Amino acid sequence: MLFHVRMDVRIPRDLPEAEVAEILAREKAYSQDLQRSGKWRHIWRLAGEYANVSIFDVADNTELHEILSGLPLFKFMEVKVTPLLRHPSAIREDDT
Amino acid sequence: MLFHVRMDVRIPRDLPEAEVAEILAREKAYSQDLQRSGKWRHIWRLAGEYANVSIFDVADNTELHEILSGLPLFKFMEVKVTPLLRHPSAIREDDT
Amino acid sequence: MLFHVRMDVRIPRDLPEAEVAEILAREKAYSQDLQRSGKWRHIWRLAGEYANVSIFDVADNTELHEILSGLPLFKFMEVKVTPLLRHPSAIREDDT
Amino acid sequence: MLFHVRMDVRIPRDLPEAEVAEILAREKAYSQDLQRSGKWRHIWRLAGEYANVSIFDVADNTELHEILSGLPLFKFMEVKVTPLLRHPSAIREDDT
Amino acid sequence: MLFHVRMDVRIPRDLPEAEVAEILAREKAYSQDLQRSGKWRHIWRLAGEYANVSIFDVADNTELHEILSGLPLFKFMEVKVTPLLRHPSAIREDDT
Amino acid sequence: MLFHVRMDVRIPRDLPEAEVAEILAREKAYSQDLQRSGKWRHIWRLAGEYANVSIFDVADNTELHEILSGLPLFKFMEVKVTPLLRHPSAIREDDT
Amino acid sequence: MLFHVRMDVRIPRDLPEAEVAEILAREKAYSQDLQRSGKWRHIWRLAGEYANVSIFDVADNTELHEILSGLPLFKFMEVKVTPLLRHPSAIREDDT
Amino acid sequence: MLFHVRMDVRIPRDLPEAEVAEILAREKAYSQDLQRSGKWRHIWRLAGEYANVSIFDVADNTELHEILSGLPLFKFMEVKVTPLLRHPSAIREDDT
Amino acid sequence: MLFHVRMDVRIPRDLPEAEVAEILAREKAYSQDLQRSGKWRHIWRLAGEYANVSIFDVADNTELHEILSGLPLFKFMEVKVTPLLRHPSAIREDDT
Amino acid sequence: MLFHVRMDVRIPRDLPEAEVAEILAREKAYSQDLQRSGKWRHIWRLAGEYANVSIFDVADNTELHEILSGLPLFKFMEVKVTPLLRHPSAIREDDT
Structure with missing residues (x-):
C-alpha cells in the first residue's frame, strides 16, 4: 500500500556538530535499509529546501x-x- | 530532470456529459502516451480526492x-x- | 485499517429539489449499508456545519x-x- | 455530549529526559482512567505525527x-x- | 451551556428581492423568538461586515x-x- | 461602544513560577476591577484553550x-x- | 475616532455596463460628500489592485x-x- | 510617492531593559525627525496590538x-x- | 524604479472564443509595446501555471x-x- | 534554464557579530562570483524586508x-x- 510522505527537516542550531553528524549517518543507514527492503520506494530532494x-x-x-x-x-x-x-490511467506495474 | 506535480481536477457541473467523457478519454490517452515515452514517470491517485x-x-x-x-x-x-x-540517500538508479 | 475522514457538503443552489432529495436518500442508504458492514465505523455531524x-x-x-x-x-x-x-494509550479493543 | 478533539504534542528539547518520562507516564494513566470511565470514548494516533x-x-x-x-x-x-x-444517517447506538 | 458562534452571510445576487425580504423577515422573527427564550443570549453586528x-x-x-x-x-x-x-476571573452571574 | 476581543495567552516556560503566579494574580484583579466598572462587559474561557x-x-x-x-x-x-x-435583530437593552 | 478600512472591489461580470457606471458615479459622490464632511479622512488606491x-x-x-x-x-x-x-510618537495634530 | 507600511514589533524578552529603553528612545527620535521632514506622513497605533x-x-x-x-x-x-x-475619488490635495 | 509583479490569469469559461482571442491579441501587443519602451523589463511564464x-x-x-x-x-x-x-550584492548595471 | 527564487533571511540574534560579518562577506563573494558566471542572472532587494x-x-x-x-x-x-x-509575449533575447 502506497503513501506519499513529505518531510521537512529543521535541525536546531545548538545541537553539537558531532551529534548532528551521528544522527545523519544513522538516518542515511536507516533510509537505505528500508529502500533495500522495498518499503521506502522512492526518495527525492526538493530543490532549494532541506526536505x-x-x-x-x-x-x-x-x-x-x-x-x-x-x-x-x-x-x-x-x-x-x-x-x-x-x-486509473497508470500503465506501470509498479505504480500500485 | 525530475519534477513533482500535483493536479487537482474541478470539472464544471454544466459541461455536457458527452464532452466530459470525450475530454477524459483524450486525457487518458495523452497521459499514457507520455508514460510510455518515459516522460511521465509516475502517477498516483490521492485517496478521497479527484487529484x-x-x-x-x-x-x-x-x-x-x-x-x-x-x-x-x-x-x-x-x-x-x-x-x-x-x-543523497537514494539507492535506486531511477530516482534521478 | 482505520482512516479519519472529514466531509464538507456544498450542494449547488440550482440543483432541482427532487434531485437533491433523491441523492440524499441514496447517500443515506449507501452510508447505512457500509455502517452495517462495519466498514464505516463511525459518523458524527459537526455542530453548525453541513459536514x-x-x-x-x-x-x-x-x-x-x-x-x-x-x-x-x-x-x-x-x-x-x-x-x-x-x-499506545488506547484501552478499547475496537480503537484499532 | 460528544466532542472531537485533536491534540498536537510539542515537547521542548531541553526538558530533562526523566521529566519527560514521568509526564508521559502520568499522561497515559490519566488518559486510561478517563477511557475506563467512558468520558474519553476514543483515541487514535495520526500516522507520521506526534498527535x-x-x-x-x-x-x-x-x-x-x-x-x-x-x-x-x-x-x-x-x-x-x-x-x-x-x-441523521448514523445507525450505531453509541455514535450519540 | 454557552457557545460562541460567528455567522457570515452571503446572499446570492440572483435571489429575487421579494424572496430575500421574506427570508430576512423570517430570520429576524426566528432570532428574536430565541432571544426572548434566553437561548440566543447575545447578538452583535461586526462593523463593516455582513456578519x-x-x-x-x-x-x-x-x-x-x-x-x-x-x-x-x-x-x-x-x-x-x-x-x-x-x-475563572469572571464576576458576572450570567457569564456562565 | 462595544468591542470583541480574543486573547490567546502564551506564558514562556522559563518564567519563574513565583513570577507567573504574581502576574496571574495581578491580571485577575485588573480584570475584575474593569468588570466591576462595566468596561469589561463579558469574559469567557474557550474550551481546551488558554484563551x-x-x-x-x-x-x-x-x-x-x-x-x-x-x-x-x-x-x-x-x-x-x-x-x-x-x-438590527437584537432585543436586549444591553447588547448595545 | 479613527479607523483603518481596506476595501476590495469585485464587480460581477454580468452586471450591465450602464448599471455599473451608475453605481460608480453614486459611489464617487457618496465618498466625496463624506470626504468633504471630514468623516472620510483619507483614501488611497493600491497599485495594481481594484482596492x-x-x-x-x-x-x-x-x-x-x-x-x-x-x-x-x-x-x-x-x-x-x-x-x-x-x-505615542506621532507629531501631527491630525493623526488623532 | 506614497507607501502604506504596517510594522509589527516583537521585542525579545531577554533584551536588557536599559537596552530596550535606549532603542525605543532612538526609534521615537528617528520617527519624529522623519515626520518633521514630511517623509513619514502619518503614523497610527492599532488598538490592542504592538503595531x-x-x-x-x-x-x-x-x-x-x-x-x-x-x-x-x-x-x-x-x-x-x-x-x-x-x-480617483480623492478630494484632498495631500492624498497624493 | 523597479517592481516585481505576479499576474495570475483566470479567463471565464463563458467568454466567447473570438472575444478571448481578441483580448489575448491586444494583451500581447500591449505587453510588447511596453517591453520595447523599456517599462516592462522582463516577463516569464511560470511552469504549469497560467501566470x-x-x-x-x-x-x-x-x-x-x-x-x-x-x-x-x-x-x-x-x-x-x-x-x-x-x-547591495548586485553587480549588473541593469539590476537597478 | 531559469528559476525564480525568493530568499528570506533570519539571522539568529545570538550569533556573534564577527561571525555574522564573516558570513555576510562570504555570502556577497559567493553571490558575485555566480553573477559574474551568469548563473545568478538577477538579484533584487524587496523594499522593507531582509529578503x-x-x-x-x-x-x-x-x-x-x-x-x-x-x-x-x-x-x-x-x-x-x-x-x-x-x-510567449517576451521580446528580449535574454528572457529565456
Whole structure:
C-alpha cells in the first residue's frame, strides 16, 4: 500500500556538530535499509529546501507510523502523510 | 530532470456529459502516451480526492510546461510544480 | 485499517429539489449499508456545519477511495483523509 | 455530549529526559482512567505525527475543559475542539 | 451551556428581492423568538461586515445544531462554533 | 461602544513560577476591577484553550488600547480586536 | 475616532455596463460628500489592485458601519476594519 | 510617492531593559525627525496590538528601504510595504 | 524604479472564443509595446501555471498602476505588486 | 534554464557579530562570483524586508540546489523556488 510522505527537516542550531553528524549517518543507514527492503520506494530532494518527498510501500498505517517515528531525525521533522492508490490511467506495474 | 506535480481536477457541473467523457478519454490517452515515452514517470491517485501526484522526467522547464498546458483537462486543473533532484540517500538508479 | 475522514457538503443552489432529495436518500442508504458492514465505523455531524467526521475501517487505501468516490454526494463534497492507527494509550479493543 | 478533539504534542528539547518520562507516564494513566470511565470514548494516533484525534463524551463544555486542561501534557499541546452530535444517517447506538 | 458562534452571510445576487425580504423577515422573527427564550443570549453586528457574533445558551450540541441549521439564512451562511465556559476571573452571574 | 476581543495567552516556560503566579494574580484583579466598572462587559474561557473571548464597553479606541496594553499578561498575549455594534435583530437593552 | 478600512472591489461580470457606471458615479459622490464632511479622512488606491485603503474619523462603531454599509458598492466589496488611535510618537495634530 | 507600511514589533524578552529603553528612545527620535521632514506622513497605533500603520512619502523604493532598514527597531519588526497612489475619488490635495 | 509583479490569469469559461482571442491579441501587443519602451523589463511564464512574473521599470506607483489597470486582461487577473530596489550584492548595471 | 527564487533571511540574534560579518562577506563573494558566471542572472532587494528575489540560469534542478544549499546564509534562509520559462509575449533575447 502506497503513501506519499513529505518531510521537512529543521535541525536546531545548538545541537553539537558531532551529534548532528551521528544522527545523519544513522538516518542515511536507516533510509537505505528500508529502500533495500522495498518499503521506502522512492526518495527525492526538493530543490532549494532541506526536505524530501518519499513514496512508501507498507502493509498498513501502523507499519508506516513505525517507520516514520523510528527515523533518527523524526523529532526534528515536520511530516505530512497522504495515502495513495493506483491511478486509473497508470500503465506501470509498479505504480500500485 | 525530475519534477513533482500535483493536479487537482474541478470539472464544471454544466459541461455536457458527452464532452466530459470525450475530454477524459483524450486525457487518458495523452497521459499514457507520455508514460510510455518515459516522460511521465509516475502517477498516483490521492485517496478521497479527484487529484493526482505525478513525477515527470523532462528535458527542462519548457518541456514540462508544454506537457502540462497540453493536458486536455488543463483548464479545469489547479497545478502545482516542485523541482526535484536526486536525494543523497537514494539507492535506486531511477530516482534521478 | 482505520482512516479519519472529514466531509464538507456544498450542494449547488440550482440543483432541482427532487434531485437533491433523491441523492440524499441514496447517500443515506449507501452510508447505512457500509455502517452495517462495519466498514464505516463511525459518523458524527459537526455542530453548525453541513459536514461530518467519520471513521472508516477498510482493507487498504484503494478500498477507501472506492467507497468515498462512490458516495452519491461525492461531487458536492470536499473530502479530507487522515490515516489513523492504534494509540499506545488506547484501552478499547475496537480503537484499532 | 460528544466532542472531537485533536491534540498536537510539542515537547521542548531541553526538558530533562526523566521529566519527560514521568509526564508521559502520568499522561497515559490519566488518559486510561478517563477511557475506563467512558468520558474519553476514543483515541487514535495520526500516522507520521506526534498527535492524536480523540472523541470525548462529557456532561458539558466545562467538564471537557477541566479534562483537557488537566492533561499532564496540556502545556505542550495545541488543542482544537469541535462539538459533535448524532448524524441523521448514523445507525450505531453509541455514535450519540 | 454557552457557545460562541460567528455567522457570515452571503446572499446570492440572483435571489429575487421579494424572496430575500421574506427570508430576512423570517430570520429576524426566528432570532428574536430565541432571544426572548434566553437561548440566543447575545447578538452583535461586526462593523463593516455582513456578519454577526452571537452567544447561545443551550442544553447541548444537538440543540445548538438544531437552532443553527433551522436559521432561514442557514444555507447562505458560513458558521463557526466555539464552545465556551465560565472564565475563572469572571464576576458576572450570567457569564456562565 | 462595544468591542470583541480574543486573547490567546502564551506564558514562556522559563518564567519563574513565583513570577507567573504574581502576574496571574495581578491580571485577575485588573480584570475584575474593569468588570466591576462595566468596561469589561463579558469574559469567557474557550474550551481546551488558554484563551478568552471578551466584550469591552469603552469610550473609544484609545481607552480600549489603554486597557488592553495595561494587562499584566499583555506581553504574553496575542490580541485580536473587532469593533461591534447593535445588531438590527437584537432585543436586549444591553447588547448595545 | 479613527479607523483603518481596506476595501476590495469585485464587480460581477454580468452586471450591465450602464448599471455599473451608475453605481460608480453614486459611489464617487457618496465618498466625496463624506470626504468633504471630514468623516472620510483619507483614501488611497493600491497599485495594481481594484482596492483602496481609507482612514475614517467617525463618532463610533455604529456610525462607521452605517457609512460602510451605505456604500453603493458595499455588496460587491470585501471590507476589513481595524480600529486606530494616536501613536505615542506621532507629531501631527491630525493623526488623532 | 506614497507607501502604506504596517510594522509589527516583537521585542525579545531577554533584551536588557536599559537596552530596550535606549532603542525605543532612538526609534521615537528617528520617527519624529522623519515626520518633521514630511517623509513619514502619518503614523497610527492599532488598538490592542504592538503595531503601527504608517504612510510614507518618499522619492522612490530605495529611499523607502533606507528609511525602514534604518529603524532602530528594524531587526525586531515584521514589515509589510504596499505601494499607494492617488485614488480617483480623492478630494484632498495631500492624498497624493 | 523597479517592481516585481505576479499576474495570475483566470479567463471565464463563458467568454466567447473570438472575444478571448481578441483580448489575448491586444494583451500581447500591449505587453510588447511596453517591453520595447523599456517599462516592462522582463516577463516569464511560470511552469504549469497560467501566470507570469514580470519586472517593471516605471517612474512611480501611479505609472505602474496605469500600466497594470490598462492591461486588456486586467479584469481577469489577480495581480500582486512588490517594490524592488538594487541589492547591495548586485553587480549588473541593469539590476537597478 | 531559469528559476525564480525568493530568499528570506533570519539571522539568529545570538550569533556573534564577527561571525555574522564573516558570513555576510562570504555570502556577497559567493553571490558575485555566480553573477559574474551568469548563473545568478538577477538579484533584487524587496523594499522593507531582509529578503531578495533572484533569477538563476542553471543547467538543471541539481545545479540549482547545489548553488542554493551552498549559500553561506543557507541555514538562516527560507527559500522558495519556482521554475520559469520563456513567456510567449517576451521580446528580449535574454528572457529565456
